[in-house]
Amino acid sequence: MLGTGLLQGLAVTARNLVGSFHDPRRFVTTQYPEERTALPEAYRNFPFLVCDGADDPMGTLRCVACQICEKECPPQCIYIEKSRDKKPDANGKMQLYPAVFDIDISVCMSCQICVEVCPFDAIEMDQVFELSATDRFTGLMLDRGALAKPNSYFHRIHPTQAAEVDARLAVERAAAERKAQAAAAKAAPRPAPAAAEQPPAAPAA
Amino acid sequence: MNTVLILIALATIGAAAAAMSRPSLLNCVLLLTLSWTGIAAFYLWAGAEFAAFAQVLIYVGAISMAVMFAVLLTRRGRRDFPPRKGSRSRAAYAVLAGAAVAGVLLAAVARSPLAASPAPGPASTVRELGGQLMGPHAAALLVVGVLLTVALIGAVVLAAGAGPEKPEATR
């Protein structure tokens, strides 16, 4: 009969209206700036540089300025300048470090190739999306200081990936340490008799 | 008392005269609607509320719409009509005829011994009007009802018509 469709429709809208006040299923809006929905773990946005020590980010950067990522980056949005001097890295080996490390995030297309090619796991993908800036050129050019974030932050945003990376680094570090000790042990007995005039070649890490 | 009447009269006649003299058709119709509302204002001034609201409802509401639809349906595109050679003199003659008729009427009105009783006019209540319509004028009411239905059905049949016969008419 004419009109029954309308009445059913009115009933649906009324139920929805009343339901929206008490039934969470009927009120789905999250008020964005105040409430935030949890980001999925695999979400990635723009890269950031991982540094081991949170207190001295520039000192403990994992990046050794090998510039592989700069060459591999399809849109060419990474710019690296090597440093003059060297500093010891996590394994105690003297490595270079990037004096300038810029990523132009207005060009970056979040393809994650830099993360895959980086031999030192120095660069990972970040989850920060509130990056709007007022001017287009310098505002979206992130320098070394802005990019460096501690490993603990990496654990917080990508827990599984961070754990896997740390496990691999620990294995490498252990291997490097064993090699260093073996080298030290081999070097140590030969000059044992003449230990007085020559200090051990590689200081133990 | 008279100033209001004179104001209404001037407004209405002004609107009607302007309506009749404007070149663009739709401005004419709108000005004419203005003069119809002026006539409704006169009815209000005279105390016949029912007639005033009926006038507004029928003329300003319905007839002006019908006229505007007719004007829009019969627009021949922007090919402006060449002004007929005789139209200037014809308008003059028409105005002359109108003025002559007005002169005769006004002369008659001025000399007529109409001793208007300035007493407040009879209050026309709707109930009394209804009584009149249903009482002595009941037959006339039915006739007007039939007339209206027949006329409107005829108008619809006429206007709808059997559709354009000549193919070039659909150009």
Add this chain to the structure above:
Amino acid sequence: MSPLQLCLAFSSALFAVGLAGALARSNSILVLLGIELMLNAANLNLIAFWRFSPHGSPATGVVFVVFAIAVAAAETAVGLALVISIYRHQQDIRLEEATRLKG
């Protein structure tokens, strides 16, 4: 000039304007409207006399006007229908063109 005479002057002026308009214009819709205006002028007279009639007669004036408005509405509707059907035949509604009675 008593108010009644003013009303009659008003309605006769309106009648004259309607007449002049109907005669002057070449577009048949405006001729129709000119006649409509003359009809309204007549209604004006009816109400004027009803208002200033000496004896407080029942609302005959208003009844006449209501009937006149109804008839005028019917007349306008039929007139416009005629104009539209003329337009359909000859794509032009100027009076001078509507000379052929055929069809």
Add this chain to the structure above:
Amino acid sequence: MSTAATPNESILERAPVLARDWLTGFLPEPARWLANSLVVIVAILLVFATVFAALTLAERKILGRVQNRPGPNRVGWFGLLQPVADGVKMLIKEDIVPRAANPVLHFLAPVVLLAASIMTFAVIPYGRHLVPVELDAALLYFFAAGSATELAVFMAGWASHNKYSLLAAMRALAQLISYELPLLLSTVPVVLAAGTLSATGIVAAQSGWKWGVVPHWLVFTPCGAAGFAIFMVSALAESNRSPFDLPEAESELIAGHLTEYSGFKYALFFMAEYFGMCAASGMAVTLFLGGWHAPLPVLEAVPSYVWFSAKFLALLLGFIWIRATMPRLRIDQLTRLAWKFMVPLALVNIGTAAFWSLTFPWAGPLQLVRWAVALGMAAGPFVLLGRGLSSGLGPRTYRYA
């Protein structure tokens, strides 16, 4: 402003009238009448401006809540200042007038539309002593002022010198004219029952209660209920609301006859639409829901204008509720509904009203017969015409290319 005081009247009932007398008491007689009417005009404009503001906010919040979202809650506390923000936005927006448009008509259209819709507020009795203008033919005045809005719609469409807005104006006119008929015809049973065209007379005819409980409102009679339904549907169409908002539907001709309007003229058009909605629900309350009468005798102490505004807001929420539910009708469905369903139903309803008033003296068992026949005469055509309306429109079949 009738100031006759019935004995057991609470002071609140006469409060507005006393306030007005206090305000304009000191003036000499001719100026006092003028001041009184000015006060009434200002009061109406203020009240309905706030109702308009509150209505825009309520509409957006209710539509939001129905669609599982909060609606505006950023401006002010819970979004209460949203109408103020909208108003300011409309004021500072640039008012573009197309070069080819006819400037006089382009400016005049919203003015005439708003003037006509505000004039309809003059005859609605808001309370026992709150009747702005007591007209003998109030109902006819209401519809006369209402029909002047059609002229303004056409002027808007024509003055914009834009093919689409002219086409949309013609479609809007077709809708307005075809729904004016059922609107007028649906009030005939009310006039027949009340015996007068004046609004106060109609409300007075609906006073009193049967068996002390059921009020004598016309909506509780079969012909009144059918008339109320037809009146509300036609009022929806007259004010271009919800299922009938084809003229300004975005998906149709851009914004219909409002395409070439921006800035405050655009806001005026919307204010006129909301005023049209308010006037229609105000008149519906007066005609069918017993105006300012209380639903129960014991509630008589509450001031009358409170009852009027309660019913008035209920009807407005009904308008919004229907807007939240109904999809839009096409122009042919719309006019078919008007001419093939609403007009015949309204005509039959006049028949039922005649039967209802002629059989008034029936008593005892005949009352049941009277009710049964009247309900049959009201519901029968509804079902038959309803079936006819959607006949031949079986479930739609799709042929995928």
